[in-house]
Amino acid sequence: AGFARSTAGEYAGNIFWVVGFALIVSWIVAVVFTPYLGVTMLPAIKLVEGGHHAIYDTPNYRRLRRLITVAVRHKFVTCGIVGIALALSGIGMGALKQQFFPTSDRPEVLVEVRLPEGTSIETTTATVKKLERWLHDQPEAKIVTSYIGQGAPRFFFAMAPELPDPAFAKIVVLTPDAEAREALKHRLREAVAKGLATEASVRVTQLVFGPYSPFPVEFRVLGPDPAQVSAISEKALDIMRRVPDVRQANRDWGSRTPVLRFIPDQDRLNLIGLSPAEVSQQLQFLLTGVTVTNVREDIRNVAVVARSAGDERLDPARLADFSLMSREGRQIPLSQIGHSEVRLEYPVMKRRDRTPVITIRSDINEATQPPEVSKQIMKALQPLIASLPAGYHIEMGGSIEEATKANTALGKVFPAMIAAMLIVIMLQVRSFSTMAMVMLTAPLGLVGVVPMLLAFNQPFGFNAILGLIGLAGILMRNTLILTEQIRENQAAGLDRYHAVIEATVQRARPVILTALAAVLAFIPLTHSVFWGSMAYTLIGGTAVGTVLILLFLPALYAAWFRIKPTAEVIPEVSTEEPELRVAMAAE
Known part of the structure; x- marks a missing residue:
């Protein structure tokens, strides 16, 4: 959102910069300041006798190890269950209320x-x-x-x-x-x-939050002939009014109003010696006024307008009583140089890309969302759209158009964002296969997001999309933590099968505590009108996604690298790696 060139990017782009700077500063604090506090404030940590077995052989850890072992031994079943849950979540997205920005x-x-x-x-x-x-x-x-x-x-x-x-x-x-x-x-x-x-x-x-749109639901009728466009818009407006969730449907051209037009007689003007421009200028002086000079007041220029006095100038029936002045100074009744007629005309005619356009728009039932009502109207308009003559068409506007523009702008940024993510992950894991596996865990948050939004009746809008993008980064970070621990365990002497299981056991507590802290931090935001959908997205995705990472990732890792189960006895960690034992004891 920080780089998206759209009105929504302008509105919500600061989220990216705030979160980005916060993460960078928190990383610096975690790397530099937190270890300093640990050394100066925490007591000396004694080595635990028995090393790895003593630290991670408590009843709770044994239960977790058995659960992870079952997931790894039945790795294809585990991956299949998660794949089905992910597919069901994708289907469940269709049941979510769509929203751009909330009121x-x-x-x-x-x-x-x-x-x-x-x-x-x-x-x-x-x-x-x-x-x-x-x-x-x-x-x-x-x-x-x-x-x-x-x-x-x-x-x-x-x-x-x-x-x-x-x-x-x-x-x-x-x-x-x-x-x-x-x-x-x-x-x-x-x-x-x-x-x-x-x-x-x-x-x-x-x-309403978000980019401005006069009405939540808008449809534009475009075509070359204004009269035909008006007729089509009347039919479309009648269809719109029959949609149950529509309220106060109208169109921006309004109704035709009576207009009084004066038509001069060119022959008589030539005999009198007046030009049409002179007649127009004198009528303007009599009716609306003519600017004769400007007066400066402080820092403003105030126009001085001269016009005829009295309310009779506003009475159309008195127009024939007006008199104009000839070049010789003689008064000439207006009725002698032309006639007036009343016509019904549209007071305002709007164009879009130089094409006449009428916008039909409406408010909606506040229990619904603009995209939902817009789809209902578009479905009802399909017979009319199919019967339109060549050169005429109806297109969707309003908040759903702004949402499409915002999503399109995000889509243009996605390739660069994904490329940057791939580069960072590759620099850390230095393996194409591991990088691909890390990317596969990014959408796991959907399994928790969709049920959470459905359970609390929250719409899926622009803020929820931003939360989903951030959630993918959180889950991939957890994946990187576990994969890095697997590599350290293998370097310490564990075989690949036990390295996967023990890495998950070792990192379960910090991963769970980090996720729990994030979930608790998002709870106050659930009461916010603006941030509520994002908070629910991050709460559900972080909680369920973290659990899936702890069970699905070991199974995926074992299936991805074709790791087969070995004996249940965990080999002793090599005594040549004392740093690893100290790290385990510290945890």
Whole structure:
């Protein structure tokens, strides 16, 4: 994620750098500072009489040794069971809820008020005041802040202010906590459904973590002809509304609105001596105003706009009463140089890659996830998509598109990441076969991740993917620890069969304690909205993966290097390796 070129990489990339620096510093501490503390603070460790047998011949170690021996003697059965468990976990991934990023746990309630395009800001203000009066009567609303004619400032990273629009307003309501936020949010939705501010489209939502997407579910309809695109989008919108988990489906073009257009008579303009540009400039002066100069106020330039006074300029029926000035200074009634007509037009026409595009979008049932609802809608849209004429198509947008972009960006980094991992592992084990075996243990965490996420009803999102990647590194580290101990045991005089079993016995306690410390450290994160899925991923994968490493790796090692069982008597460790005995005693 630290090198992924995507909005999700920008959002979550700091995880990589924080964890990376933490691991590097912890390694330096473990190699330099921890041994110093051990020498200065711990008492002198006496050698244990009997060496290896005395240290690892306790009842618990004997039970562990018998279990590992059974796994190694039946190595192909053990590998087969783990392979089946891994395959079932892969199938179980399909049952997990898919998610990009979770909703935020911040206490703000966001209210978007949208009136038909062209609505005056005075009408928008009246609607907002009506909502504000209702909100001020609610006990959960501590602070109510309204932004009329534009969106709120970017006070949260994962949001984008809306562009200026007199028909739009945004209300930010601060509540005491998440519980109060949910209560106010649902009560306001009920009030809107019962008739509060019927003249506007009122959307009640909250902040969402991750890259910004205006709506969780979006589909784009593209094609060369705007009228045909509009007709297709109407059909698609009807289909979307019939999906059970869809709420407040709409489209970004809105409805067609009446537009008053003045059509000048070119012949009469020529007789009078006015050009169309002059007529346009004078009408602009009368209706909206013309900037005549700028006044500097502190560090800002303020435009001075001149226009006609009175509210009659806003009345379309009074347009024919306007008078223009000829070049000689004579007043000319507007009705003498042309006529006006009313047309129904789309107030906003959007394009994507210079192609007309209409986005149909919606909120969803909060008990579901955007990818799940998007797939339902896409399935329902298939008959319509199959019947589209050439040049027209429907594509998926929203959070699922952002998730696809993020995963694609991660996929581009994966080859370099895997290559770096292979190089590091090869430098340590110096064997292609051992390196391949270490890589095979990377996905074992899935056996614990999938049941854990299903048991606690957690979605599998971008953070869970990052946790799964980190989990693979944890399991491969444990594999490297065991393989290195096997090599040391062989160098100390043990045959290959007992070297595998005894290495697992010797390293079981530090591996288990390390995994247990990691699991306990992740438990507080399970209560976090943002980190919860990652914490559950690491807890389940670390716990189950560690157990599988202690049983599966010895069996895999024996099968990989064709190690056959020998006598049960463990050979004495050579007395020519006193360092090994001291290390064993220290453990």
